[in-house]
Amino acid sequence: MRLIVVGFGNVGRSLLSVMMEQARDLDERFGVEPKIVAVLDSKGGAVDSKGLNMRELLETDTKEGTVAATPKVGQFGLTPLSVIGDVEADIVLELTPTNPVNGEPGISHIEKAIRNGKHVVTTNKGPPALAMRRLQRMASQNKVLFRFSGTVGGGTPILEFTKKTSEADEVQSLRAILNGTTNYILTQMHDANISMDEALSQAQRLGYAEKDYSLDVNGIDPALKLTIIANYALEREISFKDIRITGIADIRLEDVQNHKRERRKIKLICSIDDELSVAPVPVEAAQPICVDGSLNSVQLRTKYIGETTLVGPGAGGLQTATAILSDLLYIHQTRSQGNEA
């Protein structure tokens, strides 16, 4: 299984660590031997059709700040589009950051990969949130698979859980907490009785919030995830702009503490029923969906089963790396069943 890795941040580095640790297991249990034939970051890349040394890539990246500095195989100025087009590989892993405005350059990377007959696995929310149907159609025409488990819930399998439930049952409504940063902030306002600003700096110190936390606080990040769930797992035809989005910026400590006295917690709830929305809502503290800290949760109400809830960490490099592995195994298993031909 020859892989091209585009984008080498926290998730990419975590993936290489997990692959090295699990190499024997992947081979023995599934017959999968992942080989990285190219890896790219913003400064350039490294290419080796015989497979790059993962440990060396990680060391070079740590020391030099770019994989382009890898001895012998590294090259400054290499670009994703040329590598995706020219280097022989089975799967492209698109791991660049989310651009919520137009999904670029992720969408172009993915289109190039698909047109070149390469499967795609991405953790970038932009392309599946803004162009899912188009990319799915293109993938299907080119007989390749397009997977994005890591875009929602980190390693917690929110997409597959929702999709499988919706296949055998009718999902009538969904409620979810899909953003760890805002959930951490709201939890601290509730538990520690501190202001949003204090909670936010705490989240940054602990690494839960990025420097640019605006996509979290204004609700864009969870709305992108909700769009992916609605289109992929519930087969709805939803555009990102159909979602009514309210962030948490206007939530006051006083509101949080007033609800606390009534055993409710204000949570940034993503919901799907007749409408789609992301908004801060008071939730009964005893509800299974009402999880704290940086946890994510999703609750489905269905016609036959009733209510089911899945809870787990919503982000993290290692967690997201397992979601990528899960997609790689899916592609491996589907290919060996001859589905792609």
Add this chain to the structure above:
Amino acid sequence: MRLIVVGFGNVGRSLLSVMMEQARDLDERFGVEPKIVAVLDSKGGAVDSKGLNMRELLETDTKEGTVAATPKVGQFGLTPLSVIGDVEADIVLELTPTNPVNGEPGISHIEKAIRNGKHVVTTNKGPPALAMRRLQRMASQNKVLFRFSGTVGGGTPILEFTKKTSEADEVQSLRAILNGTTNYILTQMHDANISMDEALSQAQRLGYAEKDYSLDVNGIDPALKLTIIANYALEREISFKDIRITGIADIRLEDVQNHKRERRKIKLICSIDDELSVAPVPVEAAQPICVDGSLNSVQLRTKYIGETTLVGPGAGGLQTATAILSDLLYIHQTRSQGNEA
């Protein structure tokens, strides 16, 4: 998709209702048209290679107490083994009650089906708990599939959730509440401060406990489920008798109430780490796994993701029917990918 239904109790009847309601959806979304070519209960059966009328089967069963009384196509004295062997079909649904001693007659039904080249879906815990590896090998040799999603968690996809997580990550330990009846009893002792006997009669009045509740109260039912999870989803080689089982019979109201003061609840916890056990254990009330009433839950602790928890109803006819549908869709999708050939 031609089906033989063996055993026609609550689950079988619910399945027919769901199939009638979802017929159009199954056809349009998946191209699946389930056709029941034979159905059997303890008194006989009904057979029609063109497909039995589901509504008529349900009406006859309600009025006459057996599908054998169905006009024209019904026949008293028909036996499962002869029908499984003689009637042409794609899949046998083995829905007879669980026999925890030797898995019969379920195991014989399933062996007969597999030898005759028929896929098997079962909700009977005996065969997968007591003979999983043998039946899996036999299925694989005969190029058919053997599925049993409905044996654990009703419609809550505990088996698939655990299996998928364990494929892409390392599950280090598992804790679960897998029996709704005992969970209802323990919840009532906690919440309503009533004795086990009172809670049990309440559970029976509400239909949560069968007349013979001994398999629940003595921990056999959840231990069978734990065996299935360990072997199927975690690929361990575990025999039912490897599990240390303690039921809830010795739990006193006083103990429950003492723990309540410390915000703990006594729960019948199934656990897998170095050892496998089923035993009543005090659990922090705030833990996501600590669910009430007849709910089930499973919590996985893994190497990379951390802790994930799935919660949902653990039983019920309609719920279990969706698990059967899910298995039927799996067989349909796998067959159309040519895996069985």
